[in-house]
Amino acid sequence: MFAITRINLIQMLATVVLVTLLVVGTRRMTVVPGRFQSVVEMGLDFVRVNIAEDILGRKDGKRFLPILTTIFFMVLFMNITGVIPFLNIAGTSVIAVPMLLAIVAYVTFIYAGIKKSPGGFFRNSLMPPGLPWFLYILIIPLEFLSTFIIRPVTLTLRLLMNMVVGHLMLVLFFAATQFFVVDLSGWWTALGAGSLAFGFAFTLFEIFVAFLQAYVFAILTAVYIQLAVAEEH
């Protein structure tokens, strides 16, 4: 059964806005950037300098920059719809989107490791050096679990649960306000003012979380790639 829900519409809207902003911002590039171009450049520079080159170094950073930029901006724009009035739900708050992004990150770091050296990648990620041989019977399944199963699952859950829980918190605060002011009225209105204030405070916190989760998702992808392409130690 295929049906377009409100969240799907919001995801499409976020995608259209993101593509439009990036296309308009980079269409007529000038050496001395205008105000709008410099904002777009600041965003792209942030991913390039603070995520890709910081974690992966100049050479590998350049190789994996497109995928990191895509992940960062897609997560950011789909997160930020959670606090925009009248949209009010994050595009990433259904499991499909974080799962898709986690699969992309998963395939990317395995590809990066196998491209570098297949034997080295699996030896590095499954067999930490310097252990007596009998411990490897325990360590190899554990490392397999943590590298190839826990990593994508936690990438998915971290983003999804942050967005779902953020939405639930906002719902609770504003529903409480409505309950206190409309259903109870009288002196309860004072409590309603308190929950309303907390609702706004959490809205600000959600904006911060939207940025932070985009940053964390991109940086963890970069870290996983870095671990996969690292020299044998």
Next chain:
Amino acid sequence: MDATTVLAQVTGNVATIGYGLAAIGPAIGVGIVVGKTIEGVARQPELAGRLQVLMFIGIAFTEALAFIGIATGFIFT
């Protein structure tokens, strides 16, 4: 009414307190990560940027446990 019947009247699912329990460990963990980062920055302010990146990676790994706590609440209801 003795204590057993009072307890028996609590309806619902124990999973609702699961997240509260699951948040304790990560809360302590995140506290330690951030505290140690502040300590490190106080000792060597020039490393602030690098330490901040490491701090966010550490927080991300630590808080994943709390989110697994929320997810299990949804799964095992």
